[in-house]
Amino acid sequence: MSVTSHSKKGLLLIAMLAGAGSAGASAQTQGPPQSDLSATIYTSPAETAEMTEGPEVKGIISARSDDKVQVTTADGARTVVAVNDATKISASKGLFGLGRSKLAADSLLNGLPVTIRTLQSGGDLVASRITLQNKDLRTASMIHNGTAQRFDEQTAATEALRGRMGEIDQYNVKSTTNVNFDTGKAVLSAQAKNDLCATATAAEGMDNALLLVVGYTDATGELEYNQELSEKRAGRVVNYLQQACGWKPYRMLTPTGMAEADPVASNDTSEGKAQNRRVAVNVLVSKGLDGL
Incomplete structure (x- = not known):
């Protein structure tokens, strides 16, 4: 597990964009949309x-x-x-x-x-x-009743948090945990799983903390493939945080894939590439709410 504050300006921009999409992410936990049934007639x-x-x-x-x-x-x-x-x-x-x-x-x-x-x-x-x-x-x-109750609770919590953060566009990055992947893979190692739950536990102790998950690749391969791979890695981390570590979906900003952008090490060496094949889990707290 590694903690860094690498490229905070870029991270804050991602957080702002992800924050705008967090409402859509919350809505997605409520299941797929209804099918179009408009073809049916109305009869007395x-x-x-x-x-x-x-x-x-x-x-x-x-x-x-x-x-x-x-x-x-x-x-x-x-x-x-x-x-x-x-x-x-x-x-x-x-x-x-x-x-x-x-x-x-x-x-x-x-x-x-x-x-x-x-x-x-x-x-x-x-x-x-x-x-x-x-x-x-x-x-x-x-x-139906159990699901409705969970959705109501989640919606209320989401809106309460969003209401407090609605006018704020800057975050304090409290920590960043990087978990690494093998070449071309999106499989979490045992160490990565332990690190993710440890991060979630630490963030749980911070009031108003949100998680921003960003996936990356090294410079090997085509950009389009790397973009898909970085998104897949980010999605895998989000799923594990929510399903295994108990992190609430409404405290998760929309995950992002950044392909080979923003490397933390040189892609000219195998060691550097290994560091760049990562997902960064950023613990964010709004500057206006930090310490509340």
Whole structure:
């Protein structure tokens, strides 16, 4: 593990740019965006009586948008079905589906296995009946509620921190930890893993500390390849910090890949190249908040 304050001006510029993107990074921890379901028709209960019987759709709800659901079947096919006031939604209560309870449309959660009987109008499908299992609904509800709670907590913490830092564009670099990589690789060594968690633990003790992760390569190879490799290395470090070291995503600025820029040693020697194949984990505290 090495600590340095190398090229602080360049680092601060990266931090400013990353700070502007941190909102997007936080949003990414909340999962992929909903699919575009806009192709589905809107129908009233009266209109469904004039439709013909459509195919039965069985699979997992993979997206939800207003009165439309997307179901992904076992073979990966995706089908969009409209849900209206005439749609009957029920969950089986007992063995072999004996006994059923009626449900509201807001019970159709992402990840829920369903079987849908449909009506067809042209190329569009409308759900006439949706059935599911109570045990699946309980599981989906637990996941949904737990995830929503974590996202709410994270969003609140992010906004509180961003609100205090909104007018500040300068940081104190409290420390920089470099972890190194083999040529062409993005695999963390045992030493690197230990150093990363030690850095996270030290930063955790600093109020208002953020981490800025920047990946680098040596000068070997094409610039485009090195750019991708530096980004991959940075991403690998971010994942380990969050998943293994417990660092909160909302305290992580957007990671950056800088390819072979800003070397810490000469690329003319193998020793220098080894030092340049690195990811720098910078512990930053806003100058306006440092010491608070």
